[in-house]
Amino acid sequence: xTKKGFRTIxxxxxxxxxxxxxxxxxxxxxxxxxxxxxxxxxxxRPLEYDFYRKSCPQAEKIIRSKVRSLYEVRSDVxxxxxxxxxxxxxxxxxxxxxxxxxxxxxxxxxxxxxxxTLKGFDLIDMIKSELEEACPGVVSCxxxxxxxxxxxxxxxxxxxxxLQTGRRDSTLSFSEVATYELPNxxxxxxxxxxxxxxxxxxxxxxxxLLGAHSIGTIHCRFILNRLYNFGGTDEPDPTLDxxxxxxxRSKCNDSHTxxxxxxxxxxxxxxxxxxxxxxxxxxGVEMDYxxxxxxxxxxxxxxxxxxxxILYVDQQLTAEEKTEAxxxxxxxxxxxFGRDFARAMMKLSNLGLLTGPMGQVRISCSKVx
Ligand code: HEM
Ligand SMILES: [Ca+2]
Numbered sequence: 001x002t003k004k005g006f007r008t009i010x011x012x013x014x015x016x017x018x019x020x021x022x023x024x025x026x027x028x029x030x031x032x033x034x035x036x037x038x039x040x041x042x043x044x045r046p047l048e049y050d051f052y053r054k055s056c057p058q059a060e061k062i063i064r065s066k067v068r069s070l071y072e073v074r075s076d077v078x079x080x081x082x083x084x085x086x087x088x089x090x091x092x093x094x095x096x097x098x099x100x101x102x103x104x105x106x107x108x109x110x111x112x113x114x115x116x117t118l119k120g121f122d123l124i125d126m127i128k129s130e131l132e133e134a135c136p137g138v139v140s141c142x143x144x145x146x147x148x149x150x151x152x153x154x155x156x157x158x159x160x161x162x163l164q165t166g167r168r169d170s171t172l173s174f175s176e177v178a179t180y181e182l183p184n185x186x187x188x189x190x191x192x193x194x195x196x197x198x199x200x201x202x203x204x205x206x207x208x209l210l211g212a213h214s215i216g217t218i219h220c221r222f223i224l225n226r227l228y229n230f231g232g233t234d235e236p237d238p239t240l241d242x243x244x245x246x247x248x249r250s251k252c253n254d255s256h257t258x259x260x261x262x263x264x265x266x267x268x269x270x271x272x273x274x275x276x277x278x279x280x281x282x283x284g285v286e287m288d289y290x291x292x293x294x295x296x297x298x299x300x301x302x303x304x305x306x307x308x309x310i311l312y313v314d315q316q317l318t319a320e321e322k323t324e325a326x327x328x329x330x331x332x333x334x335x336x337f338g339r340d341f342a343r344a345m346m347k348l349s350n351l352g353l354l355t356g357p358m359g360q361v362r363i364s365c366s367k368v369x
Contacts, residue, residue: 045166045355045356045357046164046166046353046355047164047165047166047167047350047353047355048164048165048166049162049164049165050165051143051164051165051166052135052138052139052143052165055135055138056131056134056135056138056139058134058135059131059134059135059138059139059143059165060147060165062127062130062131062134063127063131063144063147063148063151064147064151066126066127066130067081067123067127067148067151067152067155068151068155070123070126071152071155076119076216076217077120077123077152077155078152078153078155078156078215078216079152079156079215079216079217079287080118080119080120080123080152080216081120081123081124081145081148081149081151081152082149082152082153082156082212082215082216083118083119083120083212083216084098084118084119084120084121084124084145084148084149085145085146085148085149085348085349086209086212086348087109087114087115087118087178087182088142088145089146089348089349089351089352090181090182090199090348090351091109091174091177091178091181091182092170092172092174092177092352093351093352093353093354094142094145094146094167094348094349094350094351094352094353094354095142095167095168095169095170095352095354095359096140096141096142096144096145096167096169096170096362096365097109097170097172097173097174098110098115098118098173098178099121099124099141099145099365099366100170100172100173100366100367100368101366101367102173103367103368106173106175107173107175107176108173108175109173109174109175109177109178110173111175112175112176112178112179112182113179114178114179114182114183114184115178115182117219121365121366123148124141124144124145124148124365125364125365125366127144127148128141128144128364128365131144132363136363137361137363137369138361139361140167140168140169140359140361140362141169141361141362141365142167142168142169142170142354142359143165143166143167144365146163146165146167146349147163147165149345149349150163150345150349153296153341153345156214156215156296157295157296158211158214158296158297158338158341159338159339159341159342160342161342161343161345161346162346163346163349164350166355166356167353167354167355168354168355168356168358168359168360168361169354169359169360169361169362169365169369170354170359171359171360171368181195181198183195183196183313184313185222185223185311185312185313186225186312186313187312187313187316188316188319189316189317189319189320189323192206192313192316192317193206193323196209199351200347200351201344201347201348203322203323203326204326204340205340205343205344205347206323207317207323207326207327207330208326208330208337208340208341208343208344209341209344209345209348210300210313210314210317211296211297211300211301211330211337211341212341213287213300213310213311213314214287214288214295214296214297214299214300215287215288215296216286216287217284217285217286217287218284218285218287218310218311219282219283219284220251220252220282220283220284220285221282222311223248223252223285223310223311223312224252226240226248226312227240227245227248227249227252228249228254237312237315239307239315240307240308240315241306241307241308244306244307244308247289248285248310251283251284251285251289252283252284252285285310287300287310289310297330297334297337297338297341298330298331298332298333298334298337300314301327301328301330301331301337302331304317304318304327304331305318305327305328305331
């Protein structure tokens, strides 16, 4: 129905009167500015599938192929990008806040103690620079993070999951929040459950997300106390399988204790002995320590059932029946794990949405535009 160049649109059966919209107005502007129900007026624009289809049609393809080509030459690409998205999304949502550098003496999340060993910032920069060449100023760092992590999961043998895009980048870094709200590897089960519940994840989702610990490396500093001096006892963690204890001790020997004076016993204190640049030389244990090849998920959970969890926090998943039941389920059913992990990753990737007109699209992911 046309009336002097205006289309008449009824946007919902119950809504009246009709609203006149100029044909040139984009659908998104129309829906975000005019057609919202009163209680939704301040809501941000929702994410969309292939948000960049007009503004940068190659965006998702560029991200996919760049992650793949980096992965071919560097095996640590997948774990680095997967961990990065968790540390971003868990703190004030998926807004690339974790990527910002400190400025003018204001601390950055990057430098907060739980993020000291985060890797992959250089990878994000490489992906971003290709996108900037193709379509300057269009693709957000927050979208690069979630899409890069999805590609990493697939490359590591995990499930594909659909993701919408259109996230925008924060102008703030939340260093204090990261310090206190990122889970700690020494947390016990009630602490883990409470921490994930605060972000909307139930126990089943929490157990499935920890399946991310199927890939990557754990630096010795995170497990030394379990191996040599558990809870100040001068003894190892009694719940560790004895043979596995020997294997871990062979990779992380006692002399490391004096090299890195247990940041874990005082988790939130920065003892200054650990910098990102040195962590790559630090000894560690491969999550896939037996080199059993691909097996994203089930091998991790089977390890837990054999008391071979590497981090204390991993082994805690078997501490109570309610979560152990999910560990058992995932250990024996790959496709159940794949479905649950995919769904939980989608949920993680949509935490705390920052969409237009809020936030910005950074040009360099480490700096506010
Ligand atoms: C209770 C929750 C969690 C705790 C306490 C935790 C803690 C840790 C710690 C201490 C490391 C070793 C870091 C290092 O040695 O440099 C690690 C590695 C890793 N974490 Fe988690 N994590 C948790 C949940 C998650 C989740 C939900 C994901 C992703 C969905 C994830 C992904 C990873 C990955 C991929 C690595 C390997 C990183 C690499 O090799 O570069 N973690 N985590
Ligand atoms: Ca964030």
